[in-house]
Amino acid sequence: MAPRIDVYDPSVYERSGIPFAQLTWLRENSPVHWHPDPEGPGFWAVTRYADVVAVSRAPEVFSSQRRSALLHELTPEGLATNQMIMLSQDPPLHTRTRSLVSRGFTPRMIARLEDRIRAICHEMVDRVIEQGSADFVGDLAAPLPLHVICELMGAPAADRDAIFTWSNQAIGADDPEYEGADGTMALFGYAMELGARHRTEPLDGIMGALLEETAEGRALTEEEFGMFVVLLAVAGNETTRNAASGGMLAFSRHPAQWRRLQADRSLLETAPDEIVRWVTPVNAFRRTATRDTEIGGHPIAENDKVIVFYAAANRDPEAFDEPDVFDIGRPPGTHVGFGGGGPHFCLGSHLARLELRVLFETLLDRTPDIALSAEPRRLRSSFVNGIKEMPVTFTPG
Ligand code: HEM
Secondary structure (H helix, E strand, O other): OOOOOOOHHHHOOOOOOOOOOHHHHHHHHHOOEEEOOOOOEEEEEEEOOOHHHHHHHOOOEOOOOOOOOOOOOOOOHHHHHHOOHHHOOOHHHHHHHHHHHHHOHHHHHOOOOOHHHHHHHHHHHHHHHHOOOEEHHHHHHHHHHHHHHHHHHOHHHHHHHHHHHHHHHHHHOHHHHHHOOOHHHHHHHHHHHHHHEEEEEEEHHHHHHHOOOOOOOOOOOOOHHHHHHHHHHHHHHHHHHHHHHHHHHHHHHHHHHHHHHOOOHHHHHHHHHHHHHOHHHHHOEEEEEEEOEEEEEEEEEOOOOOEEEEEHHOOOOOOOOOOOOOOOOOOOOOOOOOOOOOOOOOHHHHHHHHHHHHHHHHHHOOOOOOEOOOEEOOOOOOOOOOOOOOEEEEOOO
């Protein structure tokens, strides 16, 4: 009997005990599984690595634009707004947007942020080091990507608290603590203003570059810029936060890997990818079939919804040796934590890796004996494998 997958149930993604029990069951017994959904149209749950990759790389058959890449059904109004964001666009519209924004996210552009990210990590540790304890999420993992987004935006320091609040509201919509507040619109309005201000006071760095015309005469409009900032706040924040928190949790459950990293810092190059595979901060995205087709031999009808479960694919023994072993020396590059390799492959993957590398390097230097002092509290979300709170202790320094 197939288990009922509740995509809003945080226990689906709980890593302790048997990891991903329901998703593992599906991958092994019913890898392309029809899941009726009383609140929506139902969907095919795709859980095998090879199928997740195949769906991700065929945007002409599995569309992000026809309905939405997000798991929720959207109203027609919501759908129109949603498709202004590249995550829910198909080629050729997506290709145009992606080419405009990707010039800001090349490994070279991102590498320039390293010193600033290191300074942010040290500032965060400075704030808690004397007390010998912290909430890993609230004090370290959450502020880091938020600071980095502010940095990318070139937002004045005085605006940071507001940006923090709006971003939290924008990403926490599933969670009762954040219900009701429209952080998305506030952030969009703010970014539009910032884009307009750029005409007289140019923004530095990546975001400034997106508002400057290229040789072919193309730049983001203020509205596109606003949408892109909203996407960054959603795509870059909770993901990185939960990769960092989930990584810390993994190290606490596998202390030999923490000692290994301490003894061999060159593993800081591969550890971020293993953390992203292990944690899989983004559980799943949705596609809609544009015509009758098949996945792994299963017929799929036009307009059927298909949800690719990265979490299940990242533990597929056909793709990884000993997938249930957390091994920070595992060769990077094949997991689907940043997507299955299609046109939507995570734009921020270089930035996310850099943030994780510098954060854990800073912790090895400043709080080498960091350890969990209580079990983490999880976020109820259909989108991210979230940790809300995770108390840690370390020797004050
Ligand atoms: C897309 C994961 C960090 C920006 C995605 C996708 C995934 C993902 C799974 C969809 C891929 C697909 O549909 O094939 C993650 C994870 C992160 C992370 C696990 C952290 C560990 C970031 C950061 C940024 C970012 C730091 C930027 C600041 C984006 C954008 C897209 C995206 C803009 C949409 C790309 C497109 O539609 O072309 N990410 N992400 N992400 N991510 Fe990330």
